[in-house]
Amino acid sequence: MTFTRRILAGIALALAASGASATYPDRPIRFIVPMAAGGPADQTARLLARMISDQLGQPVVVDNRSGAGGVAGTDVIAKAAPDGYTIGMGTISSFGINPGLMAKMPFDAQKDFTPIGNASATSGIILATRDAPFKDLPGLVAYARQNPGKVTYASAGIGSVGHMVGESLNHAAGISLTHVPYRGTTPAAQGLLAGDVMLFIETSFSTAMQYLPTGRIKAIAVTRKQRSPLLPDVPSMGEGGFPQIDSPAWFGVVGPAGMPPEVVRQLNAILQKGFSTAETREQLARFGAEPVPSTPEAFSAYIGEEIGRWTRVIRAAGIKPE
Numbered sequence: 001m002t003f004t005r006r007i008l009a010g011i012a013l014a015l016a017a018s019g020a021s022a023t024y025p026d027r028p029i030r031f032i033v034p035m036a037a038g039g040p041a042d043q044t045a046r047l048l049a050r051m052i053s054d055q056l057g058q059p060v061v062v063d064n065r066s067g068a069g070g071v072a073g074t075d076v077i078a079k080a081a082p083d084g085y086t087i088g089m090g091t092i093s094s095f096g097i098n099p100g101l102m103a104k105m106p107f108d109a110q111k112d113f114t115p116i117g118n119a120s121a122t123s124g125i126i127l128a129t130r131d132a133p134f135k136d137l138p139g140l141v142a143y144a145r146q147n148p149g150k151v152t153y154a155s156a157g158i159g160s161v162g163h164m165v166g167e168s169l170n171h172a173a174g175i176s177l178t179h180v181p182y183r184g185t186t187p188a189a190q191g192l193l194a195g196d197v198m199l200f201i202e203t204s205f206s207t208a209m210q211y212l213p214t215g216r217i218k219a220i221a222v223t224r225k226q227r228s229p230l231l232p233d234v235p236s237m238g239e240g241g242f243p244q245i246d247s248p249a250w251f252g253v254v255g256p257a258g259m260p261p262e263v264v265r266q267l268n269a270i271l272q273k274g275f276s277t278a279e280t281r282e283q284l285a286r287f288g289a290e291p292v293p294s295t296p297e298a299f300s301a302y303i304g305e306e307i308g309r310w311t312r313v314i315r316a317a318g319i320k321p322e
Contacts, residue, residue: 028059032088034073036066044120044251051274070094078107082258090254100311114259117268118294121248122204124223137221137240144175152178153199154188162201167317203249205288223247
């Protein structure tokens with residue numbers, strides 16, 4: 001292509017993007033959620049869908065595409081036309097953990113998407129059986145050092161956030177907690193309640209809020225550097241001596257690579273405004289989440305940091321996918 005043709009092509013693309021954004025949206029928008037309905041990702045997506053629909057005057061249809069640890073639905077986003085009419089939820093699984101865990105994925109988490117903005121995060125929590133011989137994180141670490149390999153912890157599966165937090169603690173504290181993967185949060189919680197495992201590292205507060213008041217389990221620490229306002233009486237990882245383990249499960253908004261910049265700015269403005277209100281904070285708190293709206297640029301940088309961070313944990317622990 002000659003220099004003149006390249007210039008003309010660039011002008012044509014710019015005009016096309018400008019025209020698209022000037023009339024955007026003129027039809028319904030599809031919002032892909034790569035998880036089953038009902039969880040924090042889905043609930044966050046439905047909040048966002050209402051916000052976008054209210055602001056832009058077009059229906060936003062939430063489309064749950066679960067499977068393959070979030071890969072199946074995320075691939076739908078990657079392969080959609082970059083016109084702003086297919087966007088979706090970017091999760092810590094597909095944009096943080098899976099790139100270092102899976103040898104092959106049908107997309108590149110950093111090259112095949114347009115980051116629109118982070119949205120919400122859920123703080124995890126380390127829960128223990130009522131009879132566990134420790135009451136806090138320093139006590140857990142001391143007991144694990146005296147009893148290597150004897151402390152078992154449940155998670156929602158290999159490569160889950162709970163698994164990653166457990167391995168991060170093993171590395172940081174020089175201990176050897178034994179991972180017991182379950183197929184989902186509910187079976188893992190049942191394993192803890194039955195006493196089959198000593199710990200359960202949960203990625204949201206649903207189990208904690210349900211069972212802590214009964215005294216059947218106890219809280220050891222939230223998996224954040226600072227305490228969560230949703231469980232203010234539970235110490236943080238930072239207070240327990242491990243501020244480097246700051247591990248929320250986060251949910252942001254992405255689209256396919258090459259989206260018009262004006263459309264990205266339009267959607268990000270809705271996200272930032274909507275997720276900064278007291279009403280949204282209250283809605284998120286009902287399922288254990290907090291708002292963390294960001295610019296597209298900050299979200300892009302955060303994705304890169306998360307991929308690097310979890311890849312190091314995965315390699316150090318020798319974790320292999322199921």
